[in-house]
Amino acid sequence: MAGSSFGKIFQITTWGESHGEALGVVVDGCPAGLSLCPEDIQAFLDRRKPGNSSISTPRKEADQVEILSGIFEGKTTGTPISLLVRNTSQISKDYSEIASYYRPGHADFTFDVKYGFRDYRGGGRSSGRETIGRVAAGAIASKILKEMGIEITTFTRALGDIYMEDEDFDYQALGQTSTGIPNLKLHQQAELYVQDMAKQLDSVGGIMDCVVTGMPAGIGQPVFDKLDADLAKAIMSIGAVKAVEIGDGTLVSSMKGSENNDSFRNVNGQIIKETNHSGGVLGGISDGSQILLRAHVKPTPSIFQEQSTVNRHGENVQIQIKGRHDPVIVPRALVVMESMVAITLLDQLMISMSSKLSSVVDFYKTK
Amino acid sequence: MAGSSFGKIFQITTWGESHGEALGVVVDGCPAGLSLCPEDIQAFLDRRKPGNSSISTPRKEADQVEILSGIFEGKTTGTPISLLVRNTSQISKDYSEIASYYRPGHADFTFDVKYGFRDYRGGGRSSGRETIGRVAAGAIASKILKEMGIEITTFTRALGDIYMEDEDFDYQALGQTSTGIPNLKLHQQAELYVQDMAKQLDSVGGIMDCVVTGMPAGIGQPVFDKLDADLAKAIMSIGAVKAVEIGDGTLVSSMKGSENNDSFRNVNGQIIKETNHSGGVLGGISDGSQILLRAHVKPTPSIFQEQSTVNRHGENVQIQIKGRHDPVIVPRALVVMESMVAITLLDQLMISMSSKLSSVVDFYKTK
Amino acid sequence: MAGSSFGKIFQITTWGESHGEALGVVVDGCPAGLSLCPEDIQAFLDRRKPGNSSISTPRKEADQVEILSGIFEGKTTGTPISLLVRNTSQISKDYSEIASYYRPGHADFTFDVKYGFRDYRGGGRSSGRETIGRVAAGAIASKILKEMGIEITTFTRALGDIYMEDEDFDYQALGQTSTGIPNLKLHQQAELYVQDMAKQLDSVGGIMDCVVTGMPAGIGQPVFDKLDADLAKAIMSIGAVKAVEIGDGTLVSSMKGSENNDSFRNVNGQIIKETNHSGGVLGGISDGSQILLRAHVKPTPSIFQEQSTVNRHGENVQIQIKGRHDPVIVPRALVVMESMVAITLLDQLMISMSSKLSSVVDFYKTK
């Protein structure tokens, strides 16, 4: 497979550059019969648009989705769903400067080495706008998961030094703050922190958390296509992510077995785990607990301070990046993480339908 | 694809259970013309065998590899290489107890839910012995990478609380200690720590680090099949790994852009990065620096303390696991991580040969 | 993989229904650096448009292609190329009748069983318009193959009873006739034959031949992904194809080994085959001769005679199909066959670059 497709049965293929005509995604393998309208997808896309808050770019992006195929009379037909978003707000400008050097922390250099040249306008294919296709597809996957009772929640756990402890999680504030931190006080602290960094012409990293509830046990594959392995790939494939954790994550390396093991218990006829250090996956297969995921996001590489780099003639130069860039990526990336998780889970759920012979045989015998 | 294959062009398929007849791997897509003998593979397999050190299981595993296909006159032929290791040391014993309940931290419960029943002897397919196939294939991938000048080093960064700082790294001790920590003093501390935990009938987690040198720039894909995304999946697919980091990893979430960006410099006609916070990958494509990876490994779930769980009739029970289990997995898992990294890199290197039109056209025009 | 993608490295994903908003294709894995403009693609698309000849539908289809991504400054960037064709000429009409029954020879019934319902407008996804995406992608693959000196020629071998013998092949008439038969006299006979059938409210099948010249030896895989096996799938996946042949094809079943074997000869330092019964492939790998392929196409299932069928309430009914339908598919399908062959060959050429260790090592050592 070439590298712009993800998933095996529920498979998405994204395309598009930051300043090209449009961006989009083809969703193949979506089951037939799902009610789907542009608003379902637009709601997700709107979550990744730059807001009006003081910590996101003042750039406006309309990002109106068009559904071009795969829907008939308001329902998915089982054939590929093609979704398209026109690039309307991209300003025509002189890119000769940005074309001339390699921005630190960006893929300019690596694209040139790999392909021989690059579309240097706004980051081209490695722009954050590439995630539009992921989010549009994620809206569909999420809607299907909801029909099964599976819900995904993502939020900001930390921005820079501002870290939210579990006890500070405020369900009322979930999805209500422009930082994505579900705690009003910490949100305000973080907002100030980011503004301060922006004033210093600098940028900020952060932590995204994702919690999946309602996931049935028994989903995943035991060896390479472990549920957590596929999730790790899905999340690490998001531009600025540099670390992925599941369950207790990095803490497990300094834990003892007696601390890390989760006891099984029968509670009212249901087998559950008393704790969830595993994060909902054992041996690559979902264990019926919540799936707990964490991603560490690097600070926006586009900073306005002077930086050292090399131009395309190989000369050492000092540069100063201009333009409109978010001082932090995390708030807008939450829905991207949620989308990648949704796509991965749905694909694994569809694959896992044939794990038992009786499931396969009964499916066709009762047809 | 079913879940026991990994890689696209250089593709491995593993098979086998802990207490079945044998375990093995089929390596398909290996280029023709590589000198390969059983000793090349045995050397890797020996690194994952339980040693005689005080911190690994006294269990003996011969793990002699047989090459069944794909080699002719000492060279790979381009056809699938089938490698097999017989299970010889598995003790015939009464498994009725272990069959009857779900061990905490193991995949017993999830296998039963997924498949309806399980091979309960020694963990079956989710045993650590499953990694034999990975390591055998990794030996081949590593040998090819070496011919290109690419070398992979893995070592133990931490066991439980014992953490080795960068300045304590002792190149002389690399690969010389049974803990895998390349520092004799810290190795001894760690050994004592693990022994102490074992006496407490408990187990220990740890951190594995992997450094790749000689990797050319320009390898990887920019969107889903990012080099770091594929590596994350490769590493997270190793049994007990709960977190994966690249470059500065979890640290990036509290860093500023001015700290995290790596400046490019022309040094003697070569474009290099002055620092390597990125860990050798930018935008999913290798940047020519060292690739820096880290995995957090949970403590061995098989501990000898009494634990609460549920039996297969759904009754709450207290259990005490018997047998021979490593109190820590890390030292033996180093070569597994190294193998998965090697396989991933080689596959991406092979795919990336066709990134430029001129490469493809020249390849066939000069034939 | 879901079923709308084809190819492994050079991978296409098509989408769109006959009467939806648009149809299109995403071409992923196209090497960077190919000069590409809309006209390159339009030229291929124009070959599949209904002409003005007396044997094709009077329906007009503009089928103007838009390039939405993957091209910068006139060259492919190595990122996905998204191509889109708007559905402009689809007449808004009452489809309630066609929605109500299952047309014989069409996929109406099978779609309803598989998906529970269907987009019944103009055949939906199983319309011949689905091939627009294939042809647009085929234009790109063909252009790359040409740069390597590989050319693909397709022509009509037979329409109904009118069959062209090898000795009647007239190179001057190639691509010059609306039937696709490269012989003016036979073309005229065929045209009259088809017109006659159309008057009888009936339709006609035919044979498409494809010849590939300039294909280097050594391309393909020896077992499942044989070059001829992949070509067979590519061709059989075209709507109305019911048989695929390579080389002597169906004739081999009544041949003797002494007749069917091709002798190798050294002619002026080049190893060639004296005959080409094999059709250019031995053991799944190209042998350096011309690749010779043949496809048998069924008569258009949309005929205007009264037919018996079942409506969606399961009642037996007599129907009479209306509308504008080609009495024969072959002339417009030639470019579809050519496109599928081009895509398959290019993908296999790209995969085969890594067959030898020395190729892989040299590629990266000289970087």
Add this chain to the structure above:
Amino acid sequence: MAGSSFGKIFQITTWGESHGEALGVVVDGCPAGLSLCPEDIQAFLDRRKPGNSSISTPRKEADQVEILSGIFEGKTTGTPISLLVRNTSQISKDYSEIASYYRPGHADFTFDVKYGFRDYRGGGRSSGRETIGRVAAGAIASKILKEMGIEITTFTRALGDIYMEDEDFDYQALGQTSTGIPNLKLHQQAELYVQDMAKQLDSVGGIMDCVVTGMPAGIGQPVFDKLDADLAKAIMSIGAVKAVEIGDGTLVSSMKGSENNDSFRNVNGQIIKETNHSGGVLGGISDGSQILLRAHVKPTPSIFQEQSTVNRHGENVQIQIKGRHDPVIVPRALVVMESMVAITLLDQLMISMSSKLSSVVDFYKTK
């Protein structure tokens, strides 16, 4: 994917050379809970062994299968099933002659070009023995299909000039003749014909037919992964096959629509087709009728007459092949075709479980 794997969910990977240590297959994605013993597989393997009849090689091949993994207490566990057959009867002999030249009709030349050298002993990977893995896997797929009520029948339709008309099909003779022709009189004629050709140091081609009964409607994918396209690849990937037909096959090119269309009828509440020109597939999806497939097999390329070829120094030479070779491949290839069809159908059946949203949602809601 590298080229030795076939199938997406039910995926097989074969390995092994004619004169290597062993040959085998890994079957991944087989559902858990199938009763499976070596005899199930041996029965299939025995059907491809050279018999004692006068038209097959006097070579003896024991071909005893070993099950190495994936079975526990007599049932499949859902994990990879590794099957192995040792090469026991391969005679150690001097291969220097066969190594020195390129046999006409064989893959010697193409392997050398592709890989730089080859395992020349007995055809290596391109030997007919490669099909052992396919047949072993086919035995498993067939057993599962039988549990769903799907049966596959294969027989010889023709050997050389001896062709069996439909009216001569004798159900009693099915599987009872060494030629595979289910008609005693034609079998005897064919036997004499083959013996006569063998005396002339020549070989014979033939036609294999395959009929699938009990296939439910609605299985397959509408575009590239059409059921018939996947079957075409599966069958064309068998060594000597040069043409594949479905339903009326090559006849459709000279048929009219009024002859080729199958009318739907409601017969006792069941929607059936009155005829089956389509061969059980419409628009790439099964239509509930019998699936009808045909393969044209070339005459064995190993003939004992003098032949012209080139040696590996590029010199023109006359050669005479020695050894033990079947004068016709067809009778032993029947079970290979049956196996490839079974694997393809099962894989598509498993993928098609998730075509409808209600199927997916109900599957997990009722869990």
